[in-house]
Amino acid sequence: MSAVEAPSQAKRLAPALADAISQCMRDDPRVIVWGEDVRIGVMGPTRGLADEFGPERVVDCPISEAAFVGAAVGAAVGGLRPVVDIMFSSFAYVAFDQLANQAGRLRYMTGGQLAVPLVVVGSAGAAGSNAAQHSEVPSALFLQAGGLRVVFPSTPHQAFWLMRAAVESDDPVVVLHHPALAAARGSVTPEPLGLGDAQVDPVGTDVSVFATGMMAHRARAAARSLEAEGISVEVVDVCSLSPMPWDVILASVEKTGRAVVVDEGRLTCSVASEIAAGLAERAFGALRTGIRRLAVPDVPIPFAPNLEQAVIPGEDDIATAAREAVRG
Amino acid sequence: MSAVEAPSQAKRLAPALADAISQCMRDDPRVIVWGEDVRIGVMGPTRGLADEFGPERVVDCPISEAAFVGAAVGAAVGGLRPVVDIMFSSFAYVAFDQLANQAGRLRYMTGGQLAVPLVVVGSAGAAGSNAAQHSEVPSALFLQAGGLRVVFPSTPHQAFWLMRAAVESDDPVVVLHHPALAAARGSVTPEPLGLGDAQVDPVGTDVSVFATGMMAHRARAAARSLEAEGISVEVVDVCSLSPMPWDVILASVEKTGRAVVVDEGRLTCSVASEIAAGLAERAFGALRTGIRRLAVPDVPIPFAPNLEQAVIPGEDDIATAAREAVRG
């Protein structure tokens, strides 16, 4: 594809996703967007695209997730590069066979005869009292499903570059975006990010905190407050979950010897569990203390604001876990 | 329910599942079975039930997993106790919304007003060249989905008692059974097993191996061969995955200080990762060496026998990992 100009000025996260898609659409006529109300762009990532590319390339679909994700699998195999907005990523459960058993298996089952360059974008996380079916972070389900790439940007910069990488990838990629970060501002710089990358910020020496999406923001905030206490926290924003940036993750713990893994998904078989398990297996010698996981307990997300807050890890929870890891 | 008589004589695994269901059907008229070809009982767990209970209580369904699992959710809420045979558990992806977002959420979303006493039984694992869509072990997907109980018996005894417990439970329970163990023989003794139980056999002192289903058999075989080498292996058959028997798991590692976790599912965000993470968090002080995970790498199950064998942990792999854990 043609050289990329990253939008120079400060951006918000959801528009950065849309910018990346529109650049790809300009560069490559095979890129086509569909989903429910993608022309209005209810969820953000497709907003404004219809104005530039029209209804032929920005297609509003019926509420038929299994079929339009399945059609996207077929269209991708057939030479298009569909970007499907599934709205809330938990709606993907309705199309789960098409993602797990089809998009994630076809290349392998055919012995590599074909590729499935498909992007499925969906929101993940609690926007504030959207309750159990519109708030969860299913990243672990997509990872465990197999055959899918998964990214979860937490900043406009990550959003722009990872969406570009997703659309340019020849593999099926699930792009998650946090609804409460849709308006988060940040500058998109020309340093590209790709599948398999992580962002380390701040760099620290006492304890490593691994997080994505909203949890990455809370981890950075916790790091700032702990700095005042003289605790140096390294925050690794694992914005690419598949491929998982193990090199960065392991290097960080080799340095700090302490790990806190934060996840807005449910704990059991979560991304937090995966990172903790990988560390317990591959960095055991470096670990000076037990690995601490912070995640949503194994409950759905409740509606009431105080209950929702109670089940999702907060800045203080992260600070407490990091402090315990260091001070024991 | 009435007192249980466990089938005294030696049993095979799939018939033991059917025995448990038929006992429950005799005890409780609310228990009703449905799925595709459950009258013939293609998959085993329902074989013979139609002869005793007839087509009113053993109902053949169209290929409409989303609707008949959804109907089972409604029927369970309405006072029946449906046992749905989904055939291969990977077919559940077609009905994943009904399992994850419905069966696993309704009680919570309604603040506990209702219960969903539903059983979904399906095969999990490689029976020998059934390829990618008929061979995988999706236990981690059901655990991560949330709101579901999950059991995976490896012996007729476990199969009988855990199926009984599943049907008697007021929660949605996924019962997995390994197709290559359908004919495995064993005696069903009167000592009941329930949700949340594990079976420790053999008891050992040097290293703990955690496994389920076929992997539990291979772990026991590896334990026998390592005994000859003077290595004492404790095998914890985690036949109940939710509730997870953490007390047994932690106690074993507190004793041995070494852990190998074996899983026929894909590695990333697997049950193996969950157990390893829990140990790294809660038994760190007892660990004398890194935790080793053995699982299917993140690939679908291939068709060719030699390839299938190459991706699934074998007895030798388990023995090697346990040996390394002990000898370093």
Add this chain to the structure above:
Amino acid sequence: MSRESVLRERGADWLRTMVRIRRFEEKLAELHRSGELVGVVHLSIGQEATAVGICSSLRPGDQITSTHRGHHHMLARGLEPRRMYAEILGRAGGYCGGKGGSMHVSSFSEGAVGANGIVGGGIAHAVGLALAAQKLGKGSVAVAFFGDGAANQGVLFESLNLAALWQVPVLFVCENNGYTEFTPTDAVTAGGSIFARAAIFGLPAEAVDGDDVIAVHRAADEALARARNGGGPAFIECRTNRWRGHHEGEESYARPYREPPRPPDPLDRLEQAMAGAGLDAAQLRSTIELEERALVAESLAAARAEPEPETSRAFEDVFA
């Protein structure tokens, strides 16, 4: 029964419930504007006659499954405004203890089994509820409410097939308000009318004027009587109108935002029909308006006074 006598017998109740729904939801719109109401809220204003017409044919023990846009179903089924407000405001005294909110209001004991945030998610549940009722000899029926957009979900077709095979007492009610969120449903729905999609499974299926409570009630009465007598499932497409947007607050992003058309008000249509039947409808309407506005105001005040749920409740009710 003649139109007149039906109106004389039930018109007042219908009018009261329809007014209650309207005033109840107008308050929610205010609360959302003021920011007191959090989360996404989908209002049913304009669709009152459908919910009231169907639910007024139900008996105690009958069960309904509902949708993200379900307040009118719940009020028509007889739920209390106070406990509904409490739920929608996330208070401890809400029907679901504040854990469900607007999209999941339900009262199991009153036969409102659950509102669903997944489009089409509750349709198959109604088939199962009907099967349970049949097998357990309850004599009750189940109603699945869903929208025109949900008519494109595969699980609807599967559920129709299953209900037809099992001949269970379930009524499928498609509330056709013309919109799938912001998309006119016609633009994403091939072929003829939605009710025709049910007919191919051999179900009695028809379309009615969903803003005419009498027409809706008549169709429901007939279908439910048949179902109670072992006549099996049926399908009613209620053609109604969504007066407000898809959800409150959408103007913030849904540009160009258009006010949806305002067809004749189903409340006024009922009032006029009652007047035509020789009832003093104007007088009745103003009395009902006074009483219901008062009820709604008191209910909201009472709900506001409720405490938020105990934090510990967040960790309960996953398993029985």
Add this chain to the structure above:
Amino acid sequence: MSRESVLRERGADWLRTMVRIRRFEEKLAELHRSGELVGVVHLSIGQEATAVGICSSLRPGDQITSTHRGHHHMLARGLEPRRMYAEILGRAGGYCGGKGGSMHVSSFSEGAVGANGIVGGGIAHAVGLALAAQKLGKGSVAVAFFGDGAANQGVLFESLNLAALWQVPVLFVCENNGYTEFTPTDAVTAGGSIFARAAIFGLPAEAVDGDDVIAVHRAADEALARARNGGGPAFIECRTNRWRGHHEGEESYARPYREPPRPPDPLDRLEQAMAGAGLDAAQLRSTIELEERALVAESLAAARAEPEPETSRAFEDVFA
């Protein structure tokens, strides 16, 4: 074109392909009995005319999606018996390098995009393939093969709606062999014929005698010509018969096991039709039988001689 001239022009090719499918699969039945063939294998014996009638209307570049019972589609599409055997026996030289097996034989370069082990799983793919062909101006069409049991999967209805909305060049072919595994499909399918389910979405839909290759071919030719000229999707229900069980070896558990009825052999029907058209069909048949039996035997021998895949291949091809 008259029946006679069609037969004169294409009858010999059809007969050859149908014989090839029959003999190819008879060998598979033997291999399964002897234990040399592992895994589950679903044979299409009895359904040859459907696959041949449809695929003989296809051109290079056209694409098909298939099912767990797909060998006949693949052979009719022109795949080599040798590489198919190699795949089904898990050899390195198989179309999928031995990673797919019987249920997943496919040859992307020859337009056989993939056989699916999930019932209904490939239907939507064909809609997407057709859309891609349209958008990329390929001029090709896509065909979705699926069974009568798959006609109860929600994704079929969703796919029909999508295809009708998009007006893409896709042909839905329901191979109705009367069975959903061991269950007669009528017992789990409410309403009228299967093709009527497509008609409600406004698709041209018809049922044909799936054992009459000429009838199938005519219907396909018409539908595909229309699709190529921008006329959009169509649906053909081919009424055929499954001669063997659901899968080989089912007698071991499927008691009481009944041999399915044996209708007139579609191969004999074609031979007779050709004779009726004045061709020396008997002579032709015996030549073809000799040649195809030889081809099948050589192909199997060659496949057996192939090595198993390198173990390293198990860890490749997940991602591009």
